Amino acid sequence: MSATVQTLEAMERPPVxxxxxxxGELLEVSMGPQHPSTHGVFxxxxxxxxxxxxKLKPVFGYLHRNHEQxxxxxxxxxxxxxxxxxDYFCSMSNNWAYALSVEKLxxxxxxxxxxxxxxxxxELTRLxxxxxxxxxxxxxxxxxxxxLMYAFREREKxxxxxxSLAGSRMMCDYMRFGGCRVDADDNWLAxxxxxxxxxxxxxxxxxxLILGNEIVIARTxxxxxxxxDLAISAGITGPMxxxxxxxxxxxxxDGYGFYPRFKFRIPLxxxxxxxxxxxxxxxxxxxxxxxxxxxxxxxxxxxxVNPKAKIRAFRPPVGEAxxxxxxxxxELGFYLISDGGPNPYRYxxxxxxxxxxxxxxxLCLGHTVADVMVILGSVDIxxxxxxx
Amino acid sequence: xxxxxxxEALRTELQRQGVWVTSMQELYNxxxxxxxxxxxxxxxxxxxxxxxxxxSRYDIARFGGEIFRPSPRQADxxxxxxxVTKKMAPQIVRxxxxxxxxxxxxSMGACAISGGPFKQGYNVLKGIDRYIPVDVYIPxxxxxxxxxxxAFMELQRKIDEQKLTGxxxxxxxxxxxxxxxxxxxxxxxxxxxxxxxxxxxxxxxKRV
Numbered sequence: 001m002s003a004t005v006q007t008l009e010a011m012e013r014p015p016v017x018x019x020x021x022x023x024g025e026l027l028e029v030s031m032g033p034q035h036p037s038t039h040g041v042f043x044x045x046x047x048x049x050x051x052x053x054x055k056l057k058p059v060f061g062y063l064h065r066n067h068e069q070x071x072x073x074x075x076x077x078x079x080x081x082x083x084x085x086x087d088y089f090c091s092m093s094n095n096w097a098y099a100l101s102v103e104k105l106x107x108x109x110x111x112x113x114x115x116x117x118x119x120x121x122x123e124l125t126r127l128x129x130x131x132x133x134x135x136x137x138x139x140x141x142x143x144x145x146x147x148l149m150y151a152f153r154e155r156e157k158x159x160x161x162x163x164s165l166a167g168s169r170m171m172c173d174y175m176r177f178g179g180c181r182v183d184a185d186d187n188w189l190a191x192x193x194x195x196x197x198x199x200x201x202x203x204x205x206x207x208x209l210i211l212g213n214e215i216v217i218a219r220t221x222x223x224x225x226x227x228x229d230l231a232i233s234a235g236i237t238g239p240m241x242x243x244x245x246x247x248x249x250x251x252x253x254d255g256y257g258f259y260p261r262f263k264f265r266i267p268l269x270x271x272x273x274x275x276x277x278x279x280x281x282x283x284x285x286x287x288x289x290x291x292x293x294x295x296x297x298x299x300x301x302x303x304x305v306n307p308k309a310k311i312r313a314f315r316p317p318v319g320e321a322x323x324x325x326x327x328x329x330x331e332l333g334f335y336l337i338s339d340g341g342p343n344p345y346r347y348x349x350x351x352x353x354x355x356x357x358x359x360x361x362x363l364c365l366g367h368t369v370a371d372v373m374v375i376l377g378s379v380d381i382x383x384x385x386x387x388x
Numbered sequence: 389x390x391x392x393x394x395x396e397a398l399r400t401e402l403q404r405q406g407v408w409v410t411s412m413q414e415l416y417n418x419x420x421x422x423x424x425x426x427x428x429x430x431x432x433x434x435x436x437x438x439x440x441x442x443x444s445r446y447d448i449a450r451f452g453g454e455i456f457r458p459s460p461r462q463a464d465x466x467x468x469x470x471x472v473t474k475k476m477a478p479q480i481v482r483x484x485x486x487x488x489x490x491x492x493x494x495s496m497g498a499c500a501i502s503g504g505p506f507k508q509g510y511n512v513l514k515g516i517d518r519y520i521p522v523d524v525y526i527p528x529x530x531x532x533x534x535x536x537x538x539a540f541m542e543l544q545r546k547i548d549e550q551k552l553t554g555x556x557x558x559x560x561x562x563x564x565x566x567x568x569x570x571x572x573x574x575x576x577x578x579x580x581x582x583x584x585x586x587x588x589x590x591x592x593x594k595r596v
Contacts, residue, residue: 033479036428036458040435041476062476063432066509073508082505088433152443170433170530384432 037140040383056361067388071347084171087385092121093327095175101323101334106316113302114179123288128158129328130281137377178309196292220275224363224375238330243269243276250326277378353381413552421547427463428456432470434497434530446533460486471499472513485568490560495522518583
């Protein structure tokens with residue numbers, strides 16, 4: 001952290017409960033890029049009045065790895081492993097979004113079993129993402145260790161499933177255009193059923209542990225309120241939008257994959273504060289478990305990849321396509337323009353966490369600097385996706 | 389038998405009599421290798437595996453490395469976990485300079501070693517060893533937690549072999565050896581200098 005003292009300009013001060021020792025002086029503090037709770041290499045230049053945030057300027061680009069440019073230089077299939085490294089918690093969801101947009105571009109059908117496998121893997125990804133997010137958020141609040149250990153215990157079980165199916169814990173590279181790479185055998189499905197059936201037990205324990213906790217409530221309720229109007233005009237998606245009470249979920253709106261076949265509810269918040277965002281994750285995990293139970297009961301044997309989909313010399317027709325899914329963090333989309341060549345002419349990612357981060361200043365103004373970390377944690381960012 | 393070492397037979401005999409004999413060097417290295425405090429500092433995907441290593445299943449505390457310090461002043465080990473971009477490289481060298489001697493570096497993952505899958509990117513540094521000395525390289529994308537534990541044990545072995553005295557004593561005990569390295573700056577096209585020549589020599593290409 002570096003700090004410089006600024007003189008105060010005439011500024012209207014709303015009533016604050018805490019009195020400031022540096023009366024009349026603004027302090028500019030640079031938080032990050034090396035900071036224990038910025039979730040990666042993210043930097044915020046915060047202007048403080050005592051402990052109250054008056055201005056917040058995010059600084060990005062510490063993890064800009066040229067994802068889009070590399071995507072334009074490699075073949076369509078060659079970009080698939082790179083999508084794993086966008087949001088490195090949710091490689092399966094990223095794969096699906098990319099496969100979906102290429103399938104739209106080239107008009108490839110996906111067999112039924114592959115669609116079921118995609119739903120199962122995407123929902124498992126959602127479970128582990130939300131569980132670890134809650135763990136990290138609690139860590140940021142000061143519950144160092146314990147909730148994160150509980151969350152990572154469950155996450156490891158799901159990662160074992162990914163590893164036995166795709167061969168890698170985090171970077172799965174599992175989906176292909178027109179299907180999936182390897183088939184799941186009956187043992188794998190039985191193992192997945194076992195983990196899904198036991199997951200609500202973990203949720204009960206976790207919710208009892210954290211959601212009713214007095215400190216958590218005091219730290220999160222009425223902190224970082226986001227209005228529905230601002231959320232819609234800023235393009236916020238995912239649990240953060242639904243916490244404001246806006247009923248918008250791409251799974252319901254687009255009905256991609258086989259989601260219309262499943263019965264599930266979309267949890268909605270009321271106040272749009274940090275507590276609602278936290279609750280949204282907990283409730284969504286319960287709905288994901290419901291989807292998983294239905295999908296694992298309905299899945300039938302069959303082909304997992306469309307035999308007509310070309311792997312070598314894959315050249316989609318000239319055109320453009322935008323495929324999007326409801327990733328755990330919000331609407332993840334890939335926009336592709338094809339000029340008929342082996343690699344896309346333009347490859348653009350619509351990252352949910354980057355766009356959700358744009359309202360960070362609005363959420364943090366008027367709160368204390370300790371709340372900034374909690375608010376940032378509840379936005380759920382991954383720098384691989386923000387900076388790309 | 390080298391300097392600072394004890395005859396094993398004599399030591400066993402003395403232990404039978406209830407006398408424990410050790411040398412200053414053994415005691416010093418034993419203490420240091422079992423309480424390595426890493427810097428809590430993640431860059432990209434590998435950082436998640438680093439957290440998984442510290443979390444419930446893999447539990448780096450078994451090796452005495454669970455105390456992740458957010459401040460470089462209190463850390464012994466820097467795990468460079470993830471892609472180092474040209475914007476981030478000066479900060480990493482600065483953090484390394486702020487760490488107190490003796491300090492060690494584990495270069496975790498393909499990106500930190502050489503740029504990895506993102507090597508062709510214009511903003512990606514092709515290996516952190518261009519600016520700071522690296523003790524253990526651990527390949528993988530990302531390396532599994534077991535692999536990081538292996539790197540950690542390799543580092544412990546390395547610490548165990550360090551000499552306190554003599555001509556081949558550890559670098560941090562030699563006042564002539566540098567413990568800080570120049571922080572690169574943004575140039576017109578690249579970081580300047582593109583590498584620290586004291587630490588890094590580009591491999592010579594031989595055409596046959």
